[in-house]
Amino acid sequence: MELYIDTANLDQIRQAHGMGVLDGVTTNPTLIAKEGVDYGKRLAEICEVVSGPVSAEVIATTFDEMLAEGKDRATIADNIVVKLPSTVDGLRACKSLSDEGIRTNMTLCFQSLQALMVAKAGAYLVSPFIGRIDDIGEDGMELIVKIRQIYDNYGLPTKILAASIRHPNHLLQCAMVGADVATVPFDVIGKVMNHPLTDSGLERFLADYKKAFG
Numbered sequence: 001m002e003l004y005i006d007t008a009n010l011d012q013i014r015q016a017h018g019m020g021v022l023d024g025v026t027t028n029p030t031l032i033a034k035e036g037v038d039y040g041k042r043l044a045e046i047c048e049v050v051s052g053p054v055s056a057e058v059i060a061t062t063f064d065e066m067l068a069e070g071k072d073r074a075t076i077a078d079n080i081v082v083k084l085p086s087t088v089d090g091l092r093a094c095k096s097l098s099d100e101g102i103r104t105n106m107t108l109c110f111q112s113l114q115a116l117m118v119a120k121a122g123a124y125l126v127s128p129f130i131g132r133i134d135d136i137g138e139d140g141m142e143l144i145v146k147i148r149q150i151y152d153n154y155g156l157p158t159k160i161l162a163a164s165i166r167h168p169n170h171l172l173q174c175a176m177v178g179a180d181v182a183t184v185p186f187d188v189i190g191k192v193m194n195h196p197l198t199d200s201g202l203e204r205f206l207a208d209y210k211k212a213f214g
């Protein structure tokens with residue numbers, strides 16, 4: 001499974017890249033607002049660090065405007081993937097951009113049939129939002145399982161990018177049910193590598209060594 005980081009924070013992106021685990025980056029308007037920087041400029045900075053796919057979400061919501069904004073974002077770097085909402089206008093923009101060879105990430109996917117439609121329109125990635133489904137008392141992981149089955153039934157090449165991941169168990173489940181990619185907040189990487197037996201084991205190795213050799 002590929003691992004992306006869901007942030008617009010350059011320091012976090014550099015750190016994850018340095019750990020050797022980073023396959024790509026996803027951003028969205030909320031994450032950019034949090035950083036308080038120019039979206040286009042930050043995307044260019046991210047693409048200097050990361051050679052894998054970097055998702056740039058459009059602010060526009062109508063077909064014509066999404067198309068223009070998406071084409072503009074795609075000029076920033078070869079690895080920009082244009083992120084579009086899973087709406088009817090988004091579908092049309094997905095089809096047009098895909099036909100021009102621009103990769104798309106169809107975001108805000110909350111039901112499996114949206115995923116079927118965006119795959120038919122040529123999406124490179126689909127982003128089902130697991131955490132936000134869990135938030136309303138439903139099971140986000142079920143959506144990943146259904147999309148996996150539909151895509152496998154028909155050999156659809158769109159990659160399932162599990163988004164809105166909140167904790168390591170989400171990440172584990174994604175890997176087990178066959179998501180192609182998971183995009184995680186930076187802190188999830190640290191949590192995954194944290195185990196009390198790793199810490200106590202390390203402490204003991206060092207104490208034993210010190211006792212024997214000073």
Ligand code: G3P
Pocket residue numbers: 006026027028129131132163164165183
């Ligand atoms: O980038 C989209 C997605 O990962 C957002 O996650 O935590 O705001 O639901 P969240």
